[in-house]
Amino acid sequence: MKTLKILSSVLFLGLLSVSLFGQERPPIIDMHMHTGMPHHVPEGTPALCRPEPCQGEGEATASSELLQKTLDIMDRYNIVKGFLSGVDLETVDQWKKAAPDRFIASPFIFKPGTPDSLQLKKDIAAGRFGGIGEIGAQLNGIAPNDLVLEPYFAMAEGFDVPLLIHTEGIGPYLPSFRSAAGSPLMLEDVLVRHPKLRIFVENTGYPYLDEMIAMMYQYPQLYGDISTITWVIPRTAFYDYLRALVRAGLGKRIMFGSDQMVWPEKIGEGIEAIEEADFLTEEQKRDILYNNAARFLKMKTNQ
Numbered sequence: 001m002k003t004l005k006i007l008s009s010v011l012f013l014g015l016l017s018v019s020l021f022g023q024e025r026p027p028i029i030d031m032h033m034h035t036g037m038p039h040h041v042p043e044g045t046p047a048l049c050r051p052e053p054c055q056g057e058g059e060a061t062a063s064s065e066l067l068q069k070t071l072d073i074m075d076r077y078n079i080v081k082g083f084l085s086g087v088d089l090e091t092v093d094q095w096k097k098a099a100p101d102r103f104i105a106s107p108f109i110f111k112p113g114t115p116d117s118l119q120l121k122k123d124i125a126a127g128r129f130g131g132i133g134e135i136g137a138q139l140n141g142i143a144p145n146d147l148v149l150e151p152y153f154a155m156a157e158g159f160d161v162p163l164l165i166h167t168e169g170i171g172p173y174l175p176s177f178r179s180a181a182g183s184p185l186m187l188e189d190v191l192v193r194h195p196k197l198r199i200f201v202e203n204t205g206y207p208y209l210d211e212m213i214a215m216m217y218q219y220p221q222l223y224g225d226i227s228t229i230t231w232v233i234p235r236t237a238f239y240d241y242l243r244a245l246v247r248a249g250l251g252k253r254i255m256f257g258s259d260q261m262v263w264p265e266k267i268g269e270g271i272e273a274i275e276e277a278d279f280l281t282e283e284q285k286r287d288i289l290y291n292n293a294a295r296f297l298k299m300k301t302n303q
């Protein structure tokens, strides 16, 4: 009897959470997910934050639990698709295998040349990967117009798959990182050479607002995500940036991404930051959380 009672309350709680957080939530697409960080981060490490001095909220999840926690949160928020990259390609394979319909698998490119472009071509043709990037070459001080990246742009355009690049003013504290190499103006050569490339820029180039508006006005194939800035920087700074992009008329080209890395709880925080933005209409929120990405990914549905 007691077991029955426990069972029924577990069932009730389960149903409650689905109706509160699952089925009744409209679908969301997360355009910026990772299988972890390029380097090992000890369990419990506080989340990133900017600018110093600051205290990041949340503790890093152990890598053995990261996939399951991420999937649980995707269920809770009804995230139906995630653009997923990682440096360790076997881990990317494992995540994709765990939820084949949910993840668009893609290699994280930290050092140009790895993975080798010939091998990558084969992997895309074989269906192992459905995108390229995040290209994180800026973390090594390499600007997007550096010709070492050209094979990746040509390949993404040729296969008509989405490509994510870290081109912005901020990034991890690495000795080789250069803010100047993240100016969106440096994308111009790439956009001219590849008019059909489906490319999106992390954090829509934060905080290079004017440069990013110029590039997006001039090059219709360019999209941006709002990812880490939903939780790394002060909420006021995030809202100022998002409001300015939307007021500039770019609300149809901005897509949500969590950039959760080893802090999966940030997925929900990022979604809520958008839902709580009182300067956005319900339609604009749905565009950012789903519709724009669905169009960019050439998915059929629009909700």
Ligand SMILES: [Zn+2]
Pocket: 032, 034, 134, 202, 259
């Ligand atoms: Zn990222």
